[in-house]
Amino acid sequence: MSITFLIVLTLTAAATIFVVLASILLVLHKGTVGRRVRRISRLNDMYAASVTEFLAADLPEIPPGSPASRAFRAYDSLLLPLRTGFDAVPRRRREMHFQALTQVVLDFGKDLTGESVDRLVYLSYMFGIVDRLLRRLTHRRWWVRAEAAMDLGTVRARRAIAPLTAAVEDSHPDVRFQAIRALLTLVGVEALRTVFRVGRELTTWNMMELSVDVLHFREDAIPYLIEGLASTDKSIVLFCIEMLAEIGFVNAVDPLSQVALKYPNTSVRAKAIEALGRLGDSRAEGLLVKNLSNAIPQLRLSSLRALARIGTPSAVPALRQRLADGPLDEKIAAARALVRAGEEGLAVLQEFSSSSGLIGAAAGQAMEEAARE
Amino acid sequence: MAEILQILFDTYFAFTVLYFVGVNLTYMVLLSLSYREIMLYIRRSHFASYRTVVQSEITPPVSVLAPAYNEEATIFESVRSLLKLAYGDYEVIVINDGSKDGTLQRMITEFNLKLSKRVYVESVRAQRVRGIYRSQNAAYANLVVVDKVNGGKADALNAGINAAQHDFVCCIDADSILEDDALQKVMKPFLEDDTVIASGGIVRIANGCEIVNGRVVKVGLSRKLLPLFQVVEYFRAFLSGRMGWQAANGLLIISGAFGMFRRQAVVEVGGYNHATVGEDMELVARMHRYFRERRRAYRIVFVPDPVCWTEAPESLRILSRQRNRWHRGLLDVILMHRVMLFNENYGVAGTAAMPYFLFVELLGPVFEFFGYISLIVLGIMGKVNTEMTILFFIVALFYGVMFSVGAVLLEEISFRRYPNPKHLALLLSMGVIENFGYRQLTMLWRMKAFYDYARGKKGWGAMQRTGFSKPAAG
Numbered sequence A: 001m002s003i004t005f006l007i008v009l010t011l012t013a014a015a016t017i018f019v020v021l022a023s024i025l026l027v028l029h030k031g032t033v034g035r036r037v038r039r040i041s042r043l044n045d046m047y048a049a050s051v052t053e054f055l056a057a058d059l060p061e062i063p064p065g066s067p068a069s070r071a072f073r074a075y076d077s078l079l080l081p082l083r084t085g086f087d088a089v090p091r092r093r094r095e096m097h098f099q100a101l102t103q104v105v106l107d108f109g110k111d112l113t114g115e116s117v118d119r120l121v122y123l124s125y126m127f128g129i130v131d132r133l134l135r136r137l138t139h140r141r142w143w144v145r146a147e148a149a150m151d152l153g154t155v156r157a158r159r160a161i162a163p164l165t166a167a168v169e170d171s172h173p174d175v176r177f178q179a180i181r182a183l184l185t186l187v188g189v190e191a192l193r194t195v196f197r198v199g200r201e202l203t204t205w206n207m208m209e210l211s212v213d214v215l216h217f218r219e220d221a222i223p224y225l226i227e228g229l230a231s232t233d234k235s236i237v238l239f240c241i242e243m244l245a246e247i248g249f250v251n252a253v254d255p256l257s258q259v260a261l262k263y264p265n266t267s268v269r270a271k272a273i274e275a276l277g278r279l280g281d282s283r284a285e286g287l288l289v290k291n292l293s294n295a296i297p298q299l300r301l302s303s304l305r306a307l308a309r310i311g312t313p314s315a316v317p318a319l320r321q322r323l324a325d326g327p328l329d330e331k332i333a334a335a336r337a338l339v340r341a342g343e344e345g346l347a348v349l350q351e352f353s354s355s356s357g358l359i360g361a362a363a364g365q366a367m368e369e370a371a372r373e
Numbered sequence B: 001m002a003e004i005l006q007i008l009f010d011t012y013f014a015f016t017v018l019y020f021v022g023v024n025l026t027y028m029v030l031l032s033l034s035y036r037e038i039m040l041y042i043r044r045s046h047f048a049s050y051r052t053v054v055q056s057e058i059t060p061p062v063s064v065l066a067p068a069y070n071e072e073a074t075i076f077e078s079v080r081s082l083l084k085l086a087y088g089d090y091e092v093i094v095i096n097d098g099s100k101d102g103t104l105q106r107m108i109t110e111f112n113l114k115l116s117k118r119v120y121v122e123s124v125r126a127q128r129v130r131g132i133y134r135s136q137n138a139a140y141a142n143l144v145v146v147d148k149v150n151g152g153k154a155d156a157l158n159a160g161i162n163a164a165q166h167d168f169v170c171c172i173d174a175d176s177i178l179e180d181d182a183l184q185k186v187m188k189p190f191l192e193d194d195t196v197i198a199s200g201g202i203v204r205i206a207n208g209c210e211i212v213n214g215r216v217v218k219v220g221l222s223r224k225l226l227p228l229f230q231v232v233e234y235f236r237a238f239l240s241g242r243m244g245w246q247a248a249n250g251l252l253i254i255s256g257a258f259g260m261f262r263r264q265a266v267v268e269v270g271g272y273n274h275a276t277v278g279e280d281m282e283l284v285a286r287m288h289r290y291f292r293e294r295r296r297a298y299r300i301v302f303v304p305d306p307v308c309w310t311e312a313p314e315s316l317r318i319l320s321r322q323r324n325r326w327h328r329g330l331l332d333v334i335l336m337h338r339v340m341l342f343n344e345n346y347g348v349a350g351t352a353a354m355p356y357f358l359f360v361e362l363l364g365p366v367f368e369f370f371g372y373i374s375l376i377v378l379g380i381m382g383k384v385n386t387e388m389t390i391l392f393f394i395v396a397l398f399y400g401v402m403f404s405v406g407a408v409l410l411e412e413i414s415f416r417r418y419p420n421p422k423h424l425a426l427l428l429s430m431g432v433i434e435n436f437g438y439r440q441l442t443m444l445w446r447m448k449a450f451y452d453y454a455r456g457k458k459g460w461g462a463m464q465r466t467g468f469s470k471p472a473a474g
Helices: A003-056 A068-087 A091-109 A115-126 A129-136 A142-155 A158-167 A173-187 A191-198 A204-215 A218-228 A234-247 A250-262 A266-279 A282-291 A297-310 A313-325 A328-339 A342-353 A357-372 B002-045 B051-055 B075-082 B103-111 B153-163 B182-192 B225-247 B263-269 B279-293 B316-336 B344-362 B364-381 B386-414 B421-433 B438-454
Strands: B062-068 B090-097 B113-115 B129-135 B143-148 B168-172 B196-205 B210-212 B215-218 B258-262 B299-310
Touching: A003 A068, A003 A091, A003 A115, A003 B386, A003 B421, A068 A091, A068 A115, A091 A115, A091 A129, A091 A142, A115 A129, A115 A142, A129 A142, A129 A158, A142 A158, A142 A173, A158 A173, A173 A191, A173 A204, A191 A218, A204 A218, A204 A234, A204 B051, A204 B182, A218 A234, A218 A250, A234 A250, A234 A266, A250 A266, A250 A282, A266 A282, A266 A297, A282 A297, A282 A313, A297 A313, A297 A328, A313 A328, A313 A342, A313 A357, A328 A342, A328 A357, A342 A357, B002 B225, B002 B299, B002 B344, B002 B364, B002 B386, B051 B182, B062 B075, B062 B153, B062 B182, B075 B090, B075 B103, B090 B103, B090 B153, B103 B113, B103 B129, B103 B143, B129 B153, B143 B153, B153 B168, B153 B263, B153 B279, B168 B182, B168 B263, B182 B196, B182 B258, B182 B299, B196 B225, B196 B279, B225 B299, B225 B316, B225 B386, B225 B421, B258 B263, B263 B279, B279 B299, B279 B316, B279 B344, B316 B344, B316 B438, B344 B364, B364 B438, B386 B421
Parallel strands: B062 B090, B062 B168, B090 B143, B196 B299
Antiparallel strands: B113 B129, B129 B143, B168 B258, B196 B258, B210 B215
16 A cells, blocks of 8 residues: 555544534534523522522612612612622532623613512622723623613613714614614613714614604604604615604694705605605695606605605695506506595596506506405 | 546546535635624524514514415415514415415405405516405405416416505515514514615424414424424525525525515515526625626525424325425526635625535435545445545535534524424434434435436426414314
């Protein structure tokens, strides 16, 4: 046998053994991970019980007007059993216990309200959870920073407001976004002013997630959303338009009309036009009807869709024109708008439904949809 | 003469060694890229709240297209499970592709369907539509059934695209099972980047899983060898293959069983091509070509988490037909889009992905086959270099095992759908065992595909499915 053969054979055998060993180790590791998960789960249950006890325990009577420190001293006394137990954990296991306690705090933090939140926040500070999260907020790895931002919002650590405000300008979009959400939780609706001032490049996905948070504020968010319409960032403007339409504050008609008329970006104008339709206020009718003859197809289509929500008899002649002359998507939108335009609109549809081709098809479909409703 | 033959075989052997080195370097690069992309995906997913997709009003509506042919036995359960996906606003368009059994009648009865005046415009070519049906039952308000003349899967999907009225279309197989959150996850790339035109999800093997009422309730592995080999193959193809290519924007295939597209982009490129059995890959290759030629920014992505479960063939006969069809489809695509080969105007898709599919996926079985033939001939001539031959086989085997095992490891470090350590051990074993016979078998099937292609064979062949739906107990 040649030396080359032996060398290559040896290397291959070694590599094969390595792969086999790695595979075996991975299978064993999977078993170990399973056991670790079960152990952590038991720890979680233990700390969940302790934290529940802490949250549910009666506080001693505190006279009204007492300083906050009085309540904190009371919390301290309630935390004593938990702290004693935690301090008794051997050093080598303390990290696992800390992680279990942190996880329990985060789980509870998502659902608690009222005075329980104060207790939980106090616990987070006392056990160093907040401190660790604040350190992680400046970690070099983006996913660590993002998770820290997310968790700081969950534990409601007000000391994190300034660092989170800085994190809104982080280099990574996920960190920025988690910081925005955390600020909304900590500061409330006023955080929107900061978010709209420094926030940037929100994706549609971000807007979807943020919309669920902002809608909780309902009308309280309106002033900030109207302010946000003046943002230099297109994504912020789009988001504010969407939220104003969703909340349905009819006094947003004027600012939205301004955006629909003057904003330099067509997609933003189209969005504003659709939003006017969703608000359903008759003050927007004139603008919507006027845009039915706009040279830009996107704006015409948005106006048609908006009119399908408002239902305006005065738009019937223009809608008839779009049904007759427009491309397919405009025909369908015009037909749907005619359904909502009262008797006159239905008469036009009836007239066109017997036509051949796309006009008849669009009219027929709209009438069928109306009948189904 | 013997000397000439010797020279020829030595040259072929040298070529084989070089080919082998090139292929394995490519696999290693793909595996590394895949690992990086999967880790990035998992980290980003940790912060994605998919529930908000269901709650938010901004969620764009989707048309789910499900072509159906002769599926009377399973169509009701399949459609019913599609109507229960966790997504905001979506419609399910079932295209009855001229079924010869009672597929349409069953749907009409079960879903209380009536003929509809829904607009249908032939934006892409499709066979004649006989009627469009909508349900009178409010519970099925988002169901649309298109009845058409038979034209094949590509044609049925085109009809679905014509009937769809939303901006996004999701093309699936009617008998596949989508997980509840699959639509949310496969939509995410579109909502993060306006240049995304297509997004594919992973297809997993349902054989051995517990399925109740059209949902996979417990993940498991089949007790039969063939499906087990296919599980490992799918890991290699999806987790280490497609994930790697999408990192370089060179993804050339989105599975026909589960893919999401911007409807407008599909219409612009002309829809699915009827003239090939590889219509899924052909569409994606054409999209690359179309957007590159017009210098328009685009991305085609693969998302490793949204899952479509499908039934894998359990018999050699059916599996051989499937692999034969896939190979003929691949040959079609390479020939149709050969202008992209080594053409830097088509970016990574042209300079790397297409050559890979040509030399590795398409011609790989040919090289392997002639390698075996050479060995036999040399053996008969008494000219075999025993040392080198043994060495080569061992190294080839090692790399085959390594990449199969690597793909299983990718699954284990990422999604861990198989929670039991025994499952992992079984899959790792299959990653080794498949190199002793199964791979050689698939090589022969793919060789036969060349012969069938030359004979002009175009069809799908009969694909029998046993179905895996089981109603809930009680």
